[in-house]
């Protein structure tokens with residue numbers, strides 16, 4: 001099969017590109033390298049340096065190949081930034097999503113996989129695992145922008161017949177098991193890589209945002225999913241959307257507090273993590289844990305690398321081996 005991957009130079013997209021190649025598929029990447037890295041794209045992959053804000057350029061790429069499906073990872077994706085720049089986030093994510101979905105619909109693409117997010121459910125403080133039927137109540141403009149794209153996809157199916165999978169990832173983490181790809185966001189804002197860098201002495205003390213949440217130890221609880229498991233879920237989702245559209249919540253089904261992440265990094269690295277308590281970060285829900293029942297029942301997918309220390313270990317190995325990430 002031939003797949004077009006937007007955002008394939010980024011953290012999750014590059015891992016899915018590798019998984020598709022490993023399965024013998026042909027892959028092309030569309031990316032503007034705004035947060036991704038050309039070095040993350042394997043040499044064998046055709047690369048289109050295109051900004052999805054440019055509709056005509058986007059449509060040209062979509063028209064160029066006979067794509068069996070398009071996977072859309074490209075987005076601005078930082079909850080905190082979206083609270084500071086709400087309109088920028090809403091505009092960019094909505095318009096880039098609209099452009100790629102419109103181009104796919106007009107060209108007659110049949111399958112579309114979309115990186116949605118657990119931030120759709122970011123409103124109230126809820127301790128229970130979140131199922132697909134949970135009330136959608138984005139707690140940030142970022143979450144809202146992803147919900148808007150889910151809505152666009154519903155119209156693309158009902159009016160144009162484009163079948164889609166909206167995959168609401170919880171927290172993607174870890175690195176390629178063979179060390180071929182890893183997480184290199186600039187600036188890095190995600191807890192696991194920052195905690196690892198603090199352990200390695202590459203940063204000052206980690207700031208722990210919020211120690212007064214209604215959780216067992218007072219820090220936020222998140223559901224971390226290994227990026228290789230996430231990639232596998234994308235491949236299974238492609239099989240599900242021959243004749244219908246789906247939406248799945250994807251995580252490990254188990255939450256870990258921010259303090260537990262610090263402890264895991266200390267176990268894996270054998271080093272102390274310097275950290276200090278800091279105020280809550282705006283837009284952060286207290287607890288986000290996925291209910292995997294529907295995903296597992298419908299696709300047979302199950303996390304293979306679900307243990308927290310396993311996830312942290314792959315991330316640690318990649319970061320230790322790549323002090324400058326993908327380089328300049």
Ligand SMILES: NC(=O)c1ccc[n+]([C@@H]2O[C@H](COP(=O)([O-])OP(=O)(O)OC[C@H]3O[C@@H](n4cnc5c(N)ncnc54)[C@H](O)[C@@H]3O)[C@@H](O)[C@H]2O)c1
Nearest residue numbers: 007009010011012032033034035036052074075077115172
């Ligand atoms: N990382 C997570 O924990 C997580 C959790 C939930 C959802 N998501 C979603 O998954 C997707 C991938 O996340 P990631 O962590 O890999 O992010 P990332 O920033 O590493 O990757 C995003 C990629 O999209 C590209 N891009 C951004 N805007 C573009 C544009 N206008 N035109 C073309 N390319 C553009 C970037 O250059 C980058 O390569 C995002 O949509 C994100 O919202 C991520």
Ligand SMILES: O=c1ccn([C@@H]2O[C@H](COP(=O)(O)OP(=O)(O)O[C@H]3O[C@H](CO)[C@H](O)[C@H](O)[C@H]3O)[C@@H](O)[C@H]2O)c(=O)[nH]1
Nearest residue numbers: 077079117118119170171189190191207208209220281284
């Ligand atoms: O320096 C830091 C960085 C993060 N945190 C905390 O660590 C937890 C996890 O934060 P991340 O930034 O690693 O991840 P988020 O849960 O905010 O966001 C991730 O998951 C979301 C869905 O839940 C979105 O989809 C988003 O794209 C993705 O980055 C949060 O409680 C955050 O406050 C800290 O305490 N200190």
